[in-house]
Amino acid sequence: xxxxxxxTDLTLAEAREAVAAKKISSxxxxxxxxxxxxxxxxxHAFITETPERALExxxxxxxxxxxxxxxxxxxxxLAIKDLYCxxxxxxxxxxxxxxxxxxxxxxxxxxxxxxxxxxxxxKTNLDEFAMGSSTETSxxxxxxxxxxxxxxVEKMVPGxxxxxxxxxxxxxLCLAATGTDxxxxxxxxxxxxxxVGIKPTYGRCSxxxxxxxxxxxxxxxxxxRTVRDAAILLKTxxxxxPKDSTSVDLPVPDYEAGLESGVKxxxxxxxxxxxxDGAPPEIDAIWNKGAEWLRAQGAEIVEVSLPHTxxxxxxxxxxxxxxxxxxxxxxxxxxxGRRAEGASELLDLYERSRGEGFGAxxxxxxxIGTYVLSAGYYDAYYARAQKxxxxxxxxxxxxxxxxxxxxxxxxxxxxxxxxANSDDPVAMYLNDVFTVTLNLAGLPGLVxxxxxxxxxxxxxxxxxxxxxDEATVLRAxxxxxxxxxxxxxxxxxxxxx
Amino acid sequence: xxxxxDTVRRIARLxxxxxxxxxxxxxxxxxxxxxxxxxxxxxxxxxxxxxxxSVVEQRLKMREDVVTDGGNADALMxxxxxxxxHFFVVPKVVE
Numbered sequence: 300x301x302x303x304x305x306x307t308d309l310t311l312a313e314a315r316e317a318v319a320a321k322k323i324s325s326x327x328x329x330x331x332x333x334x335x336x337x338x339x340x341x342x343h344a345f346i347t348e349t350p351e352r353a354l355e356x357x358x359x360x361x362x363x364x365x366x367x368x369x370x371x372x373x374x375x376x377l378a379i380k381d382l383y384c385x386x387x388x389x390x391x392x393x394x395x396x397x398x399x400x401x402x403x404x405x406x407x408x409x410x411x412x413x414x415x416x417x418x419x420x421x422k423t424n425l426d427e428f429a430m431g432s433s434t435e436t437s438x439x440x441x442x443x444x445x446x447x448x449x450x451x452v453e454k455m456v457p458g459x460x461x462x463x464x465x466x467x468x469x470x471x472l473c474l475a476a477t478g479t480d481x482x483x484x485x486x487x488x489x490x491x492x493x494x495v496g497i498k499p500t501y502g503r504c505s506x507x508x509x510x511x512x513x514x515x516x517x518x519x520x521x522x523x524r525t526v527r528d529a530a531i532l533l534k535t536x537x538x539x540x541p542k543d544s545t546s547v548d549l550p551v552p553d554y555e556a557g558l559e560s561g562v563k564x565x566x567x568x569x570x571x572x573x574x575x576d577g578a579p580p581e582i583d584a585i586w587n588k589g590a591e592w593l594r595a596q597g598a599e600i601v602e603v604s605l606p607h608t609x610x611x612x613x614x615x616x617x618x619x620x621x622x623x624x625x626x627x628x629x630x631x632x633x634x635x636g637r638r639a640e641g642a643s644e645l646l647d648l649y650e651r652s653r654g655e656g657f658g659a660x661x662x663x664x665x666x667i668g669t670y671v672l673s674a675g676y677y678d679a680y681y682a683r684a685q686k687x688x689x690x691x692x693x694x695x696x697x698x699x700x701x702x703x704x705x706x707x708x709x710x711x712x713x714x715x716x717x718x719a720n721s722d723d724p725v726a727m728y729l730n731d732v733f734t735v736t737l738n739l740a741g742l743p744g745l746v747x748x749x750x751x752x753x754x755x756x757x758x759x760x761x762x763x764x765x766x767x768d769e770a771t772v773l774r775a776x777x778x779x780x781x782x783x784x785x786x787x788x789x790x791x792x793x794x795x796x
Numbered sequence: 797x798x799x800x801x802d803t804v805r806r807i808a809r810l811x812x813x814x815x816x817x818x819x820x821x822x823x824x825x826x827x828x829x830x831x832x833x834x835x836x837x838x839x840x841x842x843x844x845x846x847x848x849x850s851v852v853e854q855r856l857k858m859r860e861d862v863v864t865d866g867g868n869a870d871a872l873m874x875x876x877x878x879x880x881x882h883f884f885v886v887p888k889v890v891e
Contacts, residue, residue: 403871501851515851544857545850613834624811631812633884635875644887646812654814662813663826669811670799670827679797680834685847687840692848724826725833741851766852 311528325374329357348421373416378473381422393437396656406508424463434462445470445789449755458488465492483734490709490759501741502547505540513622530554563597568702572608592782603698617684624668692740705763748785
C-alpha cells in the first residue's frame with residue numbers, strides 16, 4: 300500500500316497494516332493526529348486532550364513492534380467518549396457534577412483496547428450523562444459538526460449523545476472512537492456525520508466503568524470510518540466480563556472473517572411502520588435505494604411488520620428516566636463529584652450539590668423518572684412501559700421469522716442546526732424514533748453512510764440484526780457500504796477558523 | 797395524569813434536587829408535556845403480558861463469595877471533597 304500524504308486519512312485497517320509493516324511508526328501516526336486535533340479546536344470534539352499520554356503509549360507500541368510483539372491494535376490512536384472511566388484521566392460525562400472527577404480505575408472496554416495496544420488521544424464531548432441528541436446539553440459547550448450545508452456557514456449539530464466521537468471520526472482527528480448508545484447515541488450521530496457506528500447486542504460489551512445512564516439500555520460500541528474498522532474495533536471492545544453480570548457468556552467471533560461474503564440469499568426485512576407520514580422524501584429515497592442495492596447483490600427483500608413501533612419512544616421516555624433517576628442517585632456531592640459550598644445540613648448539601656451540578660435536561664429526566672417510580676404511579680407508568688417493552692421485543696422476534704436482517708432509516712430527518720429542537724423536549728426526543736426500538740429489544744444495529752441530501756449533508760441507513768448476530772449485520776452493512784461508495788468528506792473549514 | 801407545582805416540589809425533594817422557585821412553573825409545563833405524550837401507552841392492550849425485565853435470556857451469574865477487591869481507601873478518597881483520614885465529612889446530623 301502507498302501511504303496517503305496525510306496519515307490521518309488512513310482507515311483503522313489501513314493504519315494497522317501500515318504500522319505492522321513499519322511504513323509508519325506509531326509515534327509518527329500519533330503525532331499527526333495530535334496535530335489534527337490541535338487545528339480542530341473550533342469543533343470542540345474533545346473535552347480533554349491527552350497528547351502526552353498518547354505519545355507515551357505510542358512509544359511503548361513502537362518498542363513492542365520493534366521486538367515483534369505487536370498486539371491486534373498496536374500503536375493505533377483512538378478517541379474515547381468521556382463517559383468511559385479512564386484511570387488517572389479526568390472523566391466528566393460532560394457534567395458539572397463530575398467536572399473534576401479523576402477515576403481511580405479503568406473501564407473494562409477501554410482496558411481491552413489498551414491491552415490490545417491502542418493509543419488514547421483524549422476524551423470526547425457528549426450530551427450531559429449521554430442525555431441528548433445534539434451535544435447541546437454538554438456542560439462544556441456543544442461540539443460543532445464538521446459538516447455544513449452547501450454554500451452555508453451555519454453551524455450544524457453533530458448529533459448525540461456521542462457527538463464528539465462522531466465529529467472526531469468524521470474530521471479525521473482519530474482513526475476511530477468509542478461511543479455508547481442508550482437510545483441511538485452511537486447511530487444517530489454516525490448518520491449525521493457520515494460515519495459508521497454499531498450498537499452491539501445488550502450484553503456484548505461490558506458496561507463496567509462506563510458512567511451509567513439507563514442500565515437495561517446502555518451499550519458500548521465503536522464509531523469508525525468503515526464497516527471493516529467497526530468489525531475490528533468491536534472484536535476488541537467486546538468481552539465476557541465477571542465485573543458486569545449482564546455481560547453474556549458467549550465467545551466473541553472474528554467479525555472481520557465473513558465481512559466480504561456478500562448478501563446472496565440473505566432475507567432483508569423492510570418494516571412498514573418505519574415509513575412515517577411527513578418524513579422528508581430524501582429519507583424514503585435513500586431507504587429505497589438501500590433495498591435496491593441489496594437486492595442487486597442477491598438479497599431477497601421482504602416486507603415485515605413491527606406493529607408496536609409507535610409506542611417505542613414513549614416507552615423509552617418512561618424507562619430511561621426511571622433508570623437514570625435511580626443511577627444518578629449516587630451523585631451526592633460527598634463521596635465524589637462536585638460539592639455545593641456553604642450547606643448547613645446534610646439534606647441541604649445533597650439538594651444543592653445536585654441542583655447546581657446537574658443541567659436542565661438531566662434535572663428534567665431525574666424528575667420524570669422519580670415521578671414515574673413514585674408511590675401510586677409505578678403501575679400506571681413504569682410497570683405498563685415494561686409490558687409494552689415486551690411487546691416491542693416480541694415484534695422483532697416475529698419479524699425475524701421472516702428475515703435475517705432489517706433495513707431502516709436512522710433518523711426521521713437529516714442534520715439540524717443549533718437550537719432547532721431546544722424549546723420542545725418531545726421534538727428533540729423524536730430524533731430517536733427509529734433507534735430506540737433496538738435498545739428496548741436489546742438488538743444490534745449498524746449505521747452506514749449511504750448518501751448526501753440535496754444540501755450536501757450525510758444520510759445513513761440502519762441494519763438491525765438478531766441478538767448476537769453482529770456478524771450478519773456487519774456483512775450486510777459492508778454490502779450497503781460497497782454499493783453506496785460514500786466518499787464525501789466535510790470541507791476542513793475549522794482549520795482556518 | 798398531570799403534575800402541579802406542589803407535585804414538582806415533592807418529587808424534587810424525593811430526588812434530593814434543589815429547584816429554584818422560578819424553575820418550578822416551567823418544569824410543571826415541561827413534565828406535563830412529556831406526561832401527556834406518554835399517555836398514548838394507555839391504548840396498548842397489555843392484558844396477560846409479562847414485563848420485560850431482561851433483554852437477553854440469561855441466568856444471573858453467581859460467583860464464589862470471596863473478597864475480590866478492597867484495601868483501596870486512599871484511591872476511594874481522592875475524589876471526595878471534604879474527606880479526612882479515610883472519612884467522608886458531612887454537616888453535623890446529630891445534635
